[in-house]
Amino acid sequence: MLSVRRVSMTYRKASGPVFDEVDFTVPEGHLVPLLGANGAGKTTLLRVLCGLVVPTTGTVLVAGRDVVRRPAAARAHLGVSLYPERSFYFRLTCAQNLRYYASLRSLFGARAKSEVAEVLDRVGLAEQADTPFMRLSLGQRKRLGLARALLGRPSLLLLDEPTANLDSANVARFHAILAGHAAQGGSALFSTHSEEDLATATERPLRIEAGRVVPVPALPSPGPATLQEAR
Numbered sequence: 001m002l003s004v005r006r007v008s009m010t011y012r013k014a015s016g017p018v019f020d021e022v023d024f025t026v027p028e029g030h031l032v033p034l035l036g037a038n039g040a041g042k043t044t045l046l047r048v049l050c051g052l053v054v055p056t057t058g059t060v061l062v063a064g065r066d067v068v069r070r071p072a073a074a075r076a077h078l079g080v081s082l083y084p085e086r087s088f089y090f091r092l093t094c095a096q097n098l099r100y101y102a103s104l105r106s107l108f109g110a111r112a113k114s115e116v117a118e119v120l121d122r123v124g125l126a127e128q129a130d131t132p133f134m135r136l137s138l139g140q141r142k143r144l145g146l147a148r149a150l151l152g153r154p155s156l157l158l159l160d161e162p163t164a165n166l167d168s169a170n171v172a173r174f175h176a177i178l179a180g181h182a183a184q185g186g187s188a189l190f191s192t193h194s195e196e197d198l199a200t201a202t203e204r205p206l207r208i209e210a211g212r213v214v215p216v217p218a219l220p221s222p223g224p225a226t227l228q229e230a231r
């Protein structure tokens with residue numbers, strides 16, 4: 001589903017690569033947490049994987065489509081949530097924002113309306129459908145970002161800290177959404193600092209550290225000591 005081959009990213013030569021010739025895959029139907037300290041490069045990697053940033057070297061394939069050479073074809077398979085607060089229209093409501101993004105996925109009219117209602121319901125924002133984005137809490141903004149990523153039922157989700165700012169009920173809701181996604185053959189790579197999220201992993205989590213992306217030694221059972229080792 002996601003294939004990453006010899007991918008490097010350098011913002012400025014003076015500061016060196018954030019990561020250097022990394023290789024990994026996320027197979028169909030698998031959920032993979034991405035660990036790493038603050039500043040290790042998780043967000044940068046996710047930005048490269050979804051085609052927002054062109055890597056210095058290497059190739060990213062989503063469902064066999066190169067995200068740089070065939071961005072539209074690759075994005076048709078991608079659901080992405082990075083910084084919700086930077087990509088929604090502040091004065092538009094949740095539903096209006098999602099209708100706009102649905103249109104970018106060629107979803108219009110009654111189909112868009114029902115799809116938007118469905119994803120809002122899935123993330124627990126049905127009651128906020130008519131609330132302007134600027135009045136949402138941080139956790140609600142995060143959930144709206146997830147709702148947008150789910151629009152059009154993409155096969156690969158790339159999510160940056162999807163459980164940051166979520167209360168425990170919404171963390172559980174997110175885990176259930178991920179499990180349902182994987183049960184239908186979907187895949188996800190998501191960054192996290194939360195040990196609770198490791199329980200969702202169906203493959204060994206990845207860790208980004210010192211410019212490398214490596215699988216953690218063993219699938220850790222959730223627990224502070226184990227997560228400490230995983231990091």
Ligand SMILES: Nc1ncnc2c1ncn2[C@@H]1O[C@H](COP(=O)(O)OP(=O)(O)OP(=O)(O)O)[C@@H](O)[C@H]1O
Pocket residue numbers: 011012018036037038039040041042043044045
């Ligand atoms: N647009 C940019 N220009 C230059 N350097 C950048 C840019 N964005 C990020 N960096 C640098 O790249 C490195 C990786 O940052 P990134 O945000 O990817 O880390 P992260 O693992 O997501 O961190 P966190 O856990 O704090 O969110 C950092 O040293 C950061 O300063």
